[in-house]
Amino acid sequence: MSSMRTSFRCLRDIRPTGGKAAGAQWHPTSEASLAYRPKQPFNATRSIATSAPRSAETTEIIPSDVEPADQGRASVVQVPYARAVPVSPSYFSRKPIFNDAFVVVQDLARKYARLPIIPKDKVTPTAWRTKEQYRLAVGEHAKGRDYATCMKLAKRLNQIHPDLMPDEVKAGLLPFKREVNYYLNQPKVQPIDQYGRSHGVGKRKSSVARAWVVEGAGEVLVNGKPLSEAFGRVHDRESAVWGMKLTERLDKYNVWAMVSGGGTTGQAEALALAIAKALCVHEPALKNPLRRAGCITRDPRKVERKKHGHVKARKMPTWVKR
Amino acid sequence: MATANCWRCLGRPSTHRLLAPSSLTSFKAPTSVAAFTTSATLLAKDDNSFSMKGHVRTGKRLVLGKKKKGRGDRSKPPGPGERKAFRKRIQLSNDNALKVSGLPELEAQKLVDPAAVGQIVSLPTDLVDQLRTVEAFKPTQNWGLFRSPHMLVRKDTVDFLGDLTKRVGNKETVRTVIGGERGVGKSMLGLQTMAAGFMNKMVVINIPEAQDLVEARTDYSPIPRTTPEQFSHPSYILKLMQAIRSANEEILSKEIVKLEHIHLPVSVSRNSSLASLANATKEPEFAWPIFNALWQELLQPGRPPIMFTLDGLSHIMRISDYRSPSFNLIHSHDLALIRLFVEALGGKTHFPNGAAIVGVTTKGNSLKVKSMDKALEQAAADQAGLPIPERDAFYAKYDERVFEALKGVKVFDVKSISKPEARSLMEYWAASGVLRMRVDEKTVSERWTLAGNGVLGELERASLYVSRL
Secondary structure, eight states: OHHHHHHHHHHHHTOOOOOSTTOTTSOOOOHHHHTTOOSSOSOOSSOOOOOHHHHTTSOEEOOSOOOGGGGGOSSSOOOSOEEOOOSSTTTTSSOHHHHHHHHHHHHHHHHTTTSOBOOGGGSOOOOBOOHHHHHHHHOSOOOHHHHHHHHHHHHHHHTBOGGGOOHHHHHHHGGGBOSSOGGGOOOOOOOOOTTSOEEEEEEETTEEEEEEEEESSSOEEETTEEHHHHOSSHHHHHHHTHHHHHTTOTTTEEEEEEEESSOHHHHHHHHHHHHHHHHHHHOGGGHHHHHHTTOSSOOOOOOOOOOTTSSSSSOOOOOOOO | OOOSSOSSOOSOOOTTTTSOHHHHHHTOOSSSSOTTOOOHHHHHHGGGOSGGGOOTTGGGOOOOSSOOTTOSOOSOOOOTTHHHHHHHOOOOOOTTSOOOOSOOBOOTTTTTOGGGTTEEEEOOHHHHHHHHHTTOSOTTSOGGGSSSOEEEEOHHHHHHHHHHHHHHHTTOEEEEEEEESTTSSHHHHHHHHHHHHHHTTOEEEEESOTHHHHTTOSOOEEETTOSSOEEEOHHHHHHHHHHHHHHTHHHHTTSBOOSOOTTSSSOOOTTSBHHHHHTSOOOGGGHHHHHHHHHHHHTSTTSOOEEEEEEOGGGGSSEEEEEOTTSOEEEGGGBHHHHHHHHHHHTOSOOTTOEEEEEEOOSSSOOOOHHHHHHHHHHHHHHHTOOOOOOOTTOOOOOHHHHHHTTTOEEEEEOOOOHHHHHHHHHHHHHHTSOOSOOSHHHHHHHHHHTTTTOHHHHHHHHHTTTOO
């Protein structure tokens, strides 16, 4: 790694600094280089030359913005070909974008090593790009080990005290951050309405449940019926109010719910989700216990579709000899 | 944990102990093996006959699948009626359950006292015998889980029985239909009503299952010289009369026959007691005239008040499965015993001594009788002072006789129990050893919610059925 770094640094050291209006990527004109291309027609508007030792290696390109009207102008030194020097010194490596960004991060890390940092848990949560995401975004196959080293430095830089965070560090870390920092997403605040009701929606299989939770003494009405009529199985009744039972809120709230679609099990478990969500509106601190009780995460499993050539989703027809 | 079966008695519950020896011999099969058994003994018998042997290569035949012939249950199948007897048995005590001491005994006052709401009371032995005789206990109730019969005095009990006993005491006729959701305790309220009747010295007559009378299960015979033609259930009425006599013996033996019963097939002397009148015959064919005579005697002024209850009201509000000699279906209200009840409930019978006529509806085993539903709806609206709902103009099959039978009845809707009541009940269960959990506010409210906001039957289901065998 260090050897690679040295080589990049060398590349940068020999990089020309003469760019003016013509653009930084172009080297200034030299008479010697011009002499190399006598056969070429003088149709270039600008006289551009590269240094002698590099002229043999670089490719020669013809600038495209040629105007025939300028051909006869004697005052302009017309250069038929210019050797293009790439913007990035790591242009000839296989992953120039990553290497550049890595170098920037390394420089910044060295430059700002002495700035005060804050502990990791005080840092604003940042959505870093994973290795795969970075590869996908940049289109280069960044090596895992290099990326890990780079991220280590980047995270260290991110720990710099926010008041003293230099702008160039912010800019330098940008390629490694996801476009959207989902840690900063604010959930939409569900309101409790004027009657003290909160509303939650839950789904499971093909059932959809809507529950309105209000402070009360533990009465539950599902589709206008008491729990015992809505669900014949005691197990289903328990799973419907599971969140309230586990958080010991069963005797503190009344539930009025509407469920539709699916079977009894799906309806009961959809109801569990709906009640848990509505309960979180009243007491946001219950979200974690409810998540542990399994009442927050929606179970994404659904009936698998049938495929052609199959009897069911996966079942194959019986093999028949003839 | 308590089991429903007695552990000391290893035998299966069977009809052998229930049936008389004479009846046992009558349907005994000629062979000891049931006719359609697949047991190995029968298969073995066929070895000699060549035709039954099957294929010549029998021994080499490949048998696939799990089911192989000849591996059936070798035990003897239960005898005829044994399974039903097991299903319908009523067990009122269980020695394996823990004894709950310190609970008060039921008194007549307890059933009407608002302070007693939420108490568990034990049933006195005499009362248990009486209730058992009139078949007030149901096989669906879990009496067999407990050491001795206890019951909860709930708010509905006190409300209903307080009103009932007061009005019967004023020699009024109370005509009520007990309604409510499934499993909410309607039959149990019927039992409590009967208990109040026994303790308040009323003559209690109970038809425990109305469907027995209409589903063509018992024998019936036309009553001569009746228009329209009526029918009686001879054996059922005989059994019922014996139940009435033995349950109400104390009252009936004090009452003397007042009327002349010259038309009766048995001679009844003027000074004999009503108990002996009820006991006058063992012949099913004389059952109805004597029952009718007993009923007429009870309607005389100066007699004790009558309590007539019937469970499964919707069954008698339809056309029965019996057929008349001209092979027409008989309306339930043309069956004499049901007619007696229906006329009493509809207010056609005059009771000079006061009476309580209580019909208990069922939700578990019930028919959809639109006429009855509408009649009860109208009665409930009338009672609440609301505008009376109209009949459905597009329904042509309303039964006018049903509306007649339910004219002017009061409807008592049994509600779910409150949390304190549920708590005392659960504490009793826990003390009996059938509910093995801590009974505190948390668990009570949890079970209360799971039981559909305090539906008593569901509370039992959610709490006790895990331990029921």
